Amino acid sequence: MNHEPNPHRETWDLIPWIVNGTATAAQCDSVEQHLSECADCRDELAQQQQFKNGMQAAATGAFDPQPGLQRLFARIDAEPSVLDSGRPASMRGGRWTPWLAAAVIVQAIGLALLVGMMWGRPAPEVAAQPVADAGYRTLSSATAQRGATIRLVVGPDTSLAALRRLLGEARLQIVESTADNAAFGLAPTDVSLSTSEDRTAHAVAWLREQPGVLLAEPIARPPGTGR
Amino acid sequence: MKSITDDRNPRNADTASDADGDAVEQLLLAAVGRGDRIAFERLYLRQHGLLARFIARHTARRDLIDEIINDAFWVVWRKAAEFRGESKVATWIIGIAYRCMLKALRQNVPSAEQDLDEGFELAGTESSEAEQRELSDWVRRGLDLLSPEQRMTLELAYYLGQSCDEIASIMNCANGTVKARLFHARLRLRNSLPALGGDVAANAPVRK
Numbered sequence: 246m247n248h249e250p251n252p253h254r255e256t257w258d259l260i261p262w263i264v265n266g267t268a269t270a271a272q273c274d275s276v277e278q279h280l281s282e283c284a285d286c287r288d289e290l291a292q293q294q295q296f297k298n299g300m301q302a303a304a305t306g307a308f309d310p311q312p313g314l315q316r317l318f319a320r321i322d323a324e325p326s327v328l329d330s331g332r333p334a335s336m337r338g339g340r341w342t343p344w345l346a347a348a349v350i351v352q353a354i355g356l357a358l359l360v361g362m363m364w365g366r367p368a369p370e371v372a373a374q375p376v377a378d379a380g381y382r383t384l385s386s387a388t389a390q391r392g393a394t395i396r397l398v399v400g401p402d403t404s405l406a407a408l409r410r411l412l413g414e415a416r417l418q419i420v421e422s423t424a425d426n427a428a429f430g431l432a433p434t435d436v437s438l439s440t441s442e443d444r445t446a447h448a449v450a451w452l453r454e455q456p457g458v459l460l461a462e463p464i465a466r467p468p469g470t471g472r
Numbered sequence: 473m474k475s476i477t478d479d480r481n482p483r484n485a486d487t488a489s490d491a492d493g494d495a496v497e498q499l500l501l502a503a504v505g506r507g508d509r510i511a512f513e514r515l516y517l518r519q520h521g522l523l524a525r526f527i528a529r530h531t532a533r534r535d536l537i538d539e540i541i542n543d544a545f546w547v548v549w550r551k552a553a554e555f556r557g558e559s560k561v562a563t564w565i566i567g568i569a570y571r572c573m574l575k576a577l578r579q580n581v582p583s584a585e586q587d588l589d590e591g592f593e594l595a596g597t598e599s600s601e602a603e604q605r606e607l608s609d610w611v612r613r614g615l616d617l618l619s620p621e622q623r624m625t626l627e628l629a630y631y632l633g634q635s636c637d638e639i640a641s642i643m644n645c646a647n648g649t650v651k652a653r654l655f656h657a658r659l660r661l662r663n664s665l666p667a668l669g670g671d672v673a674a675n676a677p678v679r680k
Binding site: 257258260261262264265266267289292293295296297298299300301302308310312313314316317318320321 | 521
């Protein structure tokens, strides 16, 4: 293998770096020495210099960088989590802390309003729903008469099935009872009809005609109860 | 007596300015790593023109040029803190832009008859427009003779002024590969490209 220095080949290889200005001083000296005695390399250097000048002249347009830069800033703002993931915490606090604080404050206000609304709401849903309000109670309790509109006493031989059929047809349900289950307080199953005295009277009349019914009478409402 | 290489803009003549420029850009990049937007803007503006013209050699689409540059600087913004100074800042950014460009060009196949000069003003005021156009056409014919790798290597060397080591870093290849690509590119130009002005090119066999 030939390891003899080949100035022509070395110069040839160095010409691009002479042309683009990245050759070292020693390389420049070496090339210059060879060029003085080699027309071929001088031609090559001239052509490459011309080619480089041509490349730089070919496309030098006016590019306004500002629109692109503004889009890039918008992109950076739009993806803060990705941006900050690679930065130490000390570098990323400033810009996003106010947003986080604002978010926490908004969340706290929302929670406070929610709690306030729940606290101020009339507790029992049952207060607005007569049927639920007419939860099962004994007739001796203080609020016994709030839900029931009809007092019913059936004969001792009346079966449970007969009682259920009776109540079903009359669209009534048991909402109160005496301690010995001898008398029941009834209320309409249909809440919207619960304030209708005519319907109560009609139901009472119908109940009185049924076999096994010993007593059916409307329950007098205290003045001002509204029902 | 004036040396034959005096007009070749040897790096030695610009060593101080290159070093100063890189020192400034290292400071800017360090600030960008700390989230400094003003430094980021300065770095962007310093590099934008050259990158835009370099990318414009491969696509005439202004929107794609902007997209490539912004993709590159998006990476710069995110990775600035990781820069360890293994290369000049400009070379680091060019490497990122180079990879963004390859990716974008793969996804956006350029038109077959792309006119690289379209939409761009020719540089220089000393030569006439006709001379400039002739020079540009000559260069374009020469580049058309080259493989994509040869062409890119030549552009990195002559258009962006990157050294052999820097091109190897940007293209992620060995120094020998860079030298080989340039060697064969120049051989092709010398043997196949007519000389500028219509003269026969120096078609003498090249001694190696």
